[in-house]
Amino acid sequence: xxxxxxxxxxxxxxxxxxxxxxxxxxxxxxxxxxxxxxxxxxxxxxxxxxxxxxxxxxxxxxxxxxxxxxxxxxxxxxxxxxxxxxxxxxxxxxxxxxxxxxxxxxxxxxxxxxxxxxxxxxxxxxxxxxxxxxxxxxxxxxxxxxxxxxxxxxxxxxxxxxxxxxxxxxxxxxxxxxxxxxxxxxxxxxxxxxxxxxxxxxxxxxxxxxxxxxxxxxxxxxxxxxxxxxxxxxxxxxxxxxxxxxxxxxxxxxxxxxxxxxxxxxxxxxxxxxxx
Amino acid sequence: xxxxxxxxxxxxxxxxxxxxxxxxxxxxxxxxxxxxxxxxxxxxxxxxxxxxxxxxxxxxxxxxxxxxxxxxxxxxxxxxxxxxxxxxxxxxxxxxxxxxxxxxxxxxxxxxxxxxxxxxxxxxxxxxxxxxxxxxxxxxxxxxxxxxxxxxxxxxxxxxxxxxxxxxxxxx
Numbered sequence: 001x002x003x004x005x006x007x008x009x010x011x012x013x014x015x016x017x018x019x020x021x022x023x024x025x026x027x028x029x030x031x032x033x034x035x036x037x038x039x040x041x042x043x044x045x046x047x048x049x050x051x052x053x054x055x056x057x058x059x060x061x062x063x064x065x066x067x068x069x070x071x072x073x074x075x076x077x078x079x080x081x082x083x084x085x086x087x088x089x090x091x092x093x094x095x096x097x098x099x100x101x102x103x104x105x106x107x108x109x110x111x112x113x114x115x116x117x118x119x120x121x122x123x124x125x126x127x128x129x130x131x132x133x134x135x136x137x138x139x140x141x142x143x144x145x146x147x148x149x150x151x152x153x154x155x156x157x158x159x160x161x162x163x164x165x166x167x168x169x170x171x172x173x174x175x176x177x178x179x180x181x182x183x184x185x186x187x188x189x190x191x192x193x194x195x196x197x198x199x200x201x202x203x204x205x206x207x208x209x210x211x212x213x214x215x216x217x218x219x220x221x222x223x224x225x226x227x228x229x230x231x232x233x234x235x236x237x238x239x240x241x242x243x244x245x246x247x248x249x250x251x252x253x254x255x256x257x258x259x260x261x262x263x264x265x266x267x268x269x270x271x272x273x274x275x276x
Numbered sequence: 277x278x279x280x281x282x283x284x285x286x287x288x289x290x291x292x293x294x295x296x297x298x299x300x301x302x303x304x305x306x307x308x309x310x311x312x313x314x315x316x317x318x319x320x321x322x323x324x325x326x327x328x329x330x331x332x333x334x335x336x337x338x339x340x341x342x343x344x345x346x347x348x349x350x351x352x353x354x355x356x357x358x359x360x361x362x363x364x365x366x367x368x369x370x371x372x373x374x375x376x377x378x379x380x381x382x383x384x385x386x387x388x389x390x391x392x393x394x395x396x397x398x399x400x401x402x403x404x405x406x407x408x409x410x411x412x413x414x415x416x417x418x419x420x421x422x423x424x425x426x427x428x429x430x431x432x433x434x435x436x437x438x439x440x441x442x443x444x445x446x447x448x
Contacts, residue, residue, distance in 0.1 A: 068407035072373060072422075077405055106283045143371030143398045149311035187291065191298045202302075203310045204332060206381055208403040217430040221406040 034251050037111060041244050048241040056234025063227035070224070076140050081228055083133040085235035086126050087155070091193055093123030093239065094158060097165065098190040101183035111247075113179035114254070116186065117169050118246035122239060124162035131159060142206055150199035151207035154192060161189040312381045315360040323386060331364065331392050332381040332400065333357040337423040340376050355380060355392070362386075366394040373399035377423040402426040406433065413439045 063081030070077035097119050103112035134152070135145045146152065169182035200209040212218045218225055302309065312332030313323070323329055332355070339354035351370055354361045364382050374380060379400030384393045404427050406414075411427075413434040414420045420427050427433075434442075 068409075070405050071408045071411035072401065073405070080405070102287065105287055106280055141371070141373050141399065141401060143374075144396075147311065147398070150309050187287070188294055191294055195298075195302070203306065204314070205311050206398060206400050208401060211403040211405065219402075219404040219427075219430045221410050221430075221433065223407050223436065224405045 034255060038248060038251060041248050045241060045244050045248065048237055048244065052234055052237030052241045054234075055230055056238055059227050059230030059232070059234050063224075063231055067227045068223050073141060076137065077224065079133055079137040080224075081231045083130060083137060084228060085232040086130040086133065088232055089235050089239050090123060090127035090130050090155065090158060091196055092236070093119055093126060094161065094186070094190065095193060097123065097186040098193075101186040104179060104183045105187075111251075113175075113183075114250045115243070115247055116165075116179070116182060118250055119243050120162055120166040120169065120182075122242050122246070124159065124166060126235075126239065127155065127159045127162055131155060144206075147206050149205040149207055150203045151196065151205050154196045154199050157192055158189075158196060161185070161192060165189070314357040315355055315362045316357050318362060318386070319360050325388070326385055328383065328385055330381050330383050331355055331362060331394075332379065333362075334425055335374070335376050335378055335380050336361055337376045337421075351397075355382065363391040364394050364397075365391060366397050368397070370397055371399040373401055375422070377421070377425050404430070409439050409443075410434060410436075413442065 060081055064078050067078070067081075069075045097116055100112040100116040100119065103109040104116065134155075138147070139145045165182050165185055168185055169178045172178040172181070197210075199205060200207055211220045212225075220228065312330035315331065315333050318331070334356055336354040336356045339352075341352050343350045343352075345367065348367050349369060350365065350367050352363065352365045353376075354363050356362075364384075366382065366384075374397065379402065381398045381400055382392065382394035383396040387393055406427070410433055411422075414427060414432075415422070417434065419432055
């Protein structure tokens with residue numbers, strides 16, 4: 001977060017000290033301009049969607065039909081290609097909610113609020129996929145659909161945090177209050193992310209520890225690892241595409257509402273002028 | 277200090293507060309957050325008699341005996357964590373992944389004679405995934421026997437080309 005100060009002009013440019021260091025780097029408030037955002041995202045979205053679906057289809061087809069079965073889990077290991085990327089995206093989605101919350105609370109970035117509103121349901125769906133496929137995997141391998149170990153419980157808490165965020169951000173008549181409350185919830189909830197990640201190392205759990213770490217070689221043979229990575233990249237692109245499409249719809253909806261309000265105002269003031 | 281800077285500092289302070297509060301709480305409840313106790317935990321901190329808890333560890337090689345009582349399969353085996361072992365008896369069907377050298381978690385009570393009577397047995401697998409030919413090559417090379425515990429680190433695994441070369445050599 002070193003280039004935090006490079007995020008651009010404050011909302012009150014007059015308060016800026018002219019003697020301050022010249023700000024360089026990307027200016028995130030550029031994307032606050034809805035017209036520019038719609039133009040840019042409109043150009044990216046078709047590519048993102050097509051490539052995302054293609055990579056996901058490639059990874060899942062490879063994993064589900066052509067990769068070798070595991071020596072002890074047999075074909076059941078194929079659930080991994082659906083389960084693990086969903087689990088990664090569940091956490092990554094919540095992390096992006098937390099980033100949006102900081103952008104909203106500190107920099108008052110208008111798109112961050114809308115993004116948080118649109119990321120929530122998508123992240124919740126990916127978390128639900130992770131929980132459902134994990135349960136389907138647990139029964140044949142562990143012998144239980146569900147256990148209350150630290151990993152499973154913390155991911156269930158993540159799901160409820162998503163549900164809370166989805167409800168809270170839509171709970172107020174004044175959207176600004178909802179944005180702020182949901183941003184605070186997202187930030188407090190983000191303490192759950194390291195708990196999810198390290199639960200399998202800190203406490204003994206039924207869930208096995210991570211196979212892919214920063215420090216060591218992955219403990220997955222390449223023939224199983226490659227389709228998993230393609231599937232994960234595809235999931236990520238699809239997640240981004242869904243969020244971007246929802247975000248575009250939200251920006252356009254807000255635009256339409258503003259236009260309608262302006263027209264109503266205009267009509268009201270016109271009528272008032274006639275009445276006077 | 278601009279308003280933005282002030283909000284950022286406030287947020288960071290709150291983050292440190294919430295983070296350390298969570299860390300302290302988790303450390304305090306650490307004993308209750310574990311899913312199972314290891315055999316060496318039982319000697320260090322024996323549970324009260326009759327208390328139902330989960331016991332976890334590796335199924336010791338050569339310790340698994342299967343019998344039947346009427347129509348119910350009975351399994352007895354030893355669970356070890358390398359420092360201590362506990363003898364477990366279980367009446368019921370074991371999960372498919374259950375075998376010697378595999379992790380297991382059993383729910384039950386400690387009997388007065390020091391054995392553990394399980395009412396539920398789960399299989400816990402490790403974080404390695406490999407095709408059958410890699411596992412076979414590892415076993416053949418003598419680096420690993422599945423009954424002895426988890427496989428060696430991935431850096432010791434044979435590559436696919438090495439497996440292919442060994443297969444063509446054996447074939448020709």
